Amino acid sequence: MTNPTDLTPAQQDDLRAIAGCIVPASAEFAVPGADDPAIQADMLATLGRDAPAVRAALERLAALAGGSFAALAPAQRQHVAAALRAEGGVAVATLARVVLQVYYRDDRVVRSLGLEPRPPFPLGHVLPDGDWSLLDPVRSRQPFWRQAG
Amino acid sequence: MSDIVDVLIIGAGASGAAMAYSLAETKMRIVCLDQGGWTKPSDYPTNGRDWEARFFGDYSPSPNIRGRAEDYPINDDASPIKVVNYNGVGGSTIMYTAHWPRLHPSDFRVRSLDGVADDWPIDYDMLVPFFEENDRMMGVSGLAGDPGQPPRNPPMPQQPLGLSGAIIGSAMNQLGWHWWPSDTTVATMDYDGRARCINLGHCTPACAQGAKASTDITYWPHAIRAGVELRTHCRVREITVNADGMASGVIYYDKDGVERFQAAEVVVMACNGIGTPRLLLNSKSERFPDGLANSSGLVGKNLMFHPYAQVYGYVDAPTDSNRAPPTCLWSKEFYETDPARDFVRGYSFQFGRGAGPVMEAVMSDAKGLLPWGDDHHRVFRRLNGHRIQLSAICEDLPEAHNRVTLDPVLTDSHGIPSPKIDYTISENSQRMMAHGIARAKEFLAAAGARDICTNSPILYGGWHLLGTARMGNDPARSVVNEWGRAHDVKNLFIVDGSIFVTSGGVNPTSTIQALALYIADQMKQRLANLFD
Numbered sequence: 001m002t003n004p005t006d007l008t009p010a011q012q013d014d015l016r017a018i019a020g021c022i023v024p025a026s027a028e029f030a031v032p033g034a035d036d037p038a039i040q041a042d043m044l045a046t047l048g049r050d051a052p053a054v055r056a057a058l059e060r061l062a063a064l065a066g067g068s069f070a071a072l073a074p075a076q077r078q079h080v081a082a083a084l085r086a087e088g089g090v091a092v093a094t095l096a097r098v099v100l101q102v103y104y105r106d107d108r109v110v111r112s113l114g115l116e117p118r119p120p121f122p123l124g125h126v127l128p129d130g131d132w133s134l135l136d137p138v139r140s141r142q143p144f145w146r147q148a149g
Numbered sequence: 150m151s152d153i154v155d156v157l158i159i160g161a162g163a164s165g166a167a168m169a170y171s172l173a174e175t176k177m178r179i180v181c182l183d184q185g186g187w188t189k190p191s192d193y194p195t196n197g198r199d200w201e202a203r204f205f206g207d208y209s210p211s212p213n214i215r216g217r218a219e220d221y222p223i224n225d226d227a228s229p230i231k232v233v234n235y236n237g238v239g240g241s242t243i244m245y246t247a248h249w250p251r252l253h254p255s256d257f258r259v260r261s262l263d264g265v266a267d268d269w270p271i272d273y274d275m276l277v278p279f280f281e282e283n284d285r286m287m288g289v290s291g292l293a294g295d296p297g298q299p300p301r302n303p304p305m306p307q308q309p310l311g312l313s314g315a316i317i318g319s320a321m322n323q324l325g326w327h328w329w330p331s332d333t334t335v336a337t338m339d340y341d342g343r344a345r346c347i348n349l350g351h352c353t354p355a356c357a358q359g360a361k362a363s364t365d366i367t368y369w370p371h372a373i374r375a376g377v378e379l380r381t382h383c384r385v386r387e388i389t390v391n392a393d394g395m396a397s398g399v400i401y402y403d404k405d406g407v408e409r410f411q412a413a414e415v416v417v418m419a420c421n422g423i424g425t426p427r428l429l430l431n432s433k434s435e436r437f438p439d440g441l442a443n444s445s446g447l448v449g450k451n452l453m454f455h456p457y458a459q460v461y462g463y464v465d466a467p468t469d470s471n472r473a474p475p476t477c478l479w480s481k482e483f484y485e486t487d488p489a490r491d492f493v494r495g496y497s498f499q500f501g502r503g504a505g506p507v508m509e510a511v512m513s514d515a516k517g518l519l520p521w522g523d524d525h526h527r528v529f530r531r532l533n534g535h536r537i538q539l540s541a542i543c544e545d546l547p548e549a550h551n552r553v554t555l556d557p558v559l560t561d562s563h564g565i566p567s568p569k570i571d572y573t574i575s576e577n578s579q580r581m582m583a584h585g586i587a588r589a590k591e592f593l594a595a596a597g598a599r600d601i602c603t604n605s606p607i608l609y610g611g612w613h614l615l616g617t618a619r620m621g622n623d624p625a626r627s628v629v630n631e632w633g634r635a636h637d638v639k640n641l642f643i644v645d646g647s648i649f650v651t652s653g654g655v656n657p658t659s660t661i662q663a664l665a666l667y668i669a670d671q672m673k674q675r676l677a678n679l680f681d
Binding site for chain 2: 021022023024026028029031046048049050078081082085093096097100101102103104105110113115117118119120121122123124125126127128129130131132134135137138139141142143144145146147148149
């Protein structure tokens with residue numbers, strides 16, 4: 001039985017290809033693209049309630065591509081991806097969000113941003129107290145809230 | 150269960166919890182029904198690597214997106230601002246920013262001072278003891294001495310200034326504008342069983358540390374120890390009335406979906422500005438054919454949201470991003486009416502420290518700032534961890550056409566008609582938002598920010614749900630009297646945001662809870678003749 005969040009093999013190919021167009025790998029920043037196998041596996045496993053919108057966006061992508069988006073040459077992919085983004089809409093926004101929210105939690109990507117690959121709890125973060133003398137000009141103001149009596 | 154209780158409270162959120170706690174000392178039999186359940190901090194998003202993604206799913210502040218059985222859907226298609234809330238023990242204090250201003254004294258006198266809307270039948274000074282009690286119970290952090298508002302003494306020290314706060318403060322000083330560390334219900338020290346803030350930084354969708362005050366961990370433990378009974382997953386369908394026109398109890402569905410009746414001597418509504426009118430309008434009877442307590446025709450009308458005009462940009466220096474509570478400072482520079490402006494009343498600025506990487510990517514993509522393709526990484530590194538933002542929280546004046554009615558088709562999981570929102574932003578509010586955006590851009594310029602973006606209004610910004618069962622002395626022009634009792638039904642009380650006469654220009658939860666404590670106090674003083 002097909003899981004309602006499953007994509008067809010062709011849609012999975014197109015998802016991988018469009019994800020790679022949105023966030024390609026970068027040697028300069030030493031990060032994978034969003035078409036990386038581990039990132040794709042996470043994306044498919046956590047599609048959940050976003051599946052219908054993502055499926056709709058992929059159907060539109062295939063229509064713009066005249067068939068398989070993944071089968072297009074790289075230059076053609078860029079052209080079709082730009083057309084999809086320009087059309088916009090809820091489905092396309094959801095597709096982009098799904099790609100980005102999975103990409104930016106990948107350990108390799110998070111480390112490349114100088115962040116620790118962990119959830120906020122339980123370690124939290126340290127926040128510098130800062131220089132409260134900045135507040136001195138405001139402290140010196142007379143009360144200016146409006147009396148109502 | 151049909152044995153009669155002394156007081157039945159509907160809703161275990163901000164106001165219901167405060168009411169339950171305050172009335173508990175009377176030793177009356179008090180029962181509270183809530184359509185949701187207890188939440189577990191171990192389930193909160195910041196426990197997992199998908200902490201940001203869940204904001205778009207099961208921990209969205211929008212009930213229509215969350216879509217849990219305990220959430221009731223809301224038809225807000227006819228509103229440019231969508232309703233956000235949380236249903237469960239703690240209510241929307243589970244899912245709020247913990248920003249903790251009070252309404253100002255002038256907010257209670259808008260007719261006398263500025264010739265608009267109506268004065269409240271009570272004033273700021275009457276609420277001061279209840280603001281103070283509420284600050285102790287919720288545990289407030291802040292700094293005394295703010296010249297922009299009346300004196301108050303938060304029981305805990307303010308949050309650190311952090312990197313973002315220093316950038317914001319420096320820019321505000323350049324402009325000579327007021328700024329001050331926000332009062333917040335994020336605990337900066339261990340407090341009443343709560344652990345201090347460790348800067349999880351994703352405060353709005355619930356705090357796994359328990360540092361952010363929500364009434365499930367503040368008022369409720371005290372109320373329950375004092376004998377209040379809290380029944381969860383019990384959704385009230387309607388309030389019933391007897392032959393004398395008094396509330397006799399409620400019909401509700403229990404956690405198994407079984408219809409029950411609970412008789413009560415007094416019914417207290419604490420469902421906030423959408424849930425309360427919804428329930429009153431669903432409580433039609435032969436005696437009250439237009440809904441309960443609605444002889445004025447004002448139930449559901451005068452909905453006020455606070456339109457948010459948000460502006461943000463990116464500075465070269467690093468900001469705190471997601472590594473601190475998101476709200477940290479406020480400004481009251483433009484709060485009070487200035488005749489030189491083209492609008493009446495005013496707004497607060499609420500400053501934000503930044504966003505986490507997923508939020509930054511998603512929001513920047515939506516704005517078209519973040520390219521697809523090879524340039525993506527370079528641009529993202531320029532944006533991520535460099536955002537500063539501020540929002541003008543604009544006073545929304547009451548207008549009868551902004552209203553809550555019952556949707557003819559949409560229902561919740563029990564088949565109870567859902568609310569429908571019809572709302573437009575007034576010209577006065579539009580001008581106020583434009584003023585706020587212009588000032589915000591001046592601020593961002595002073596901070597050296599670039600790539601300036603606006604969200605005006607914030608689409609999913611309907612946090613503050615006010616005015617739909619307003620307070621007043623005249624039964625023809627208000628739903629409840631000056632101590633929260635329905636004009637039409639002498640054993641029915643409303644204690645939530647729906648009784649606001651005007652909205653002020655600040656987050657309202659502190660004032661909602663102070664009002665609930667004030668009304669509880671009024672009830673306790675009048676127990677011998679409560680129904681006279």
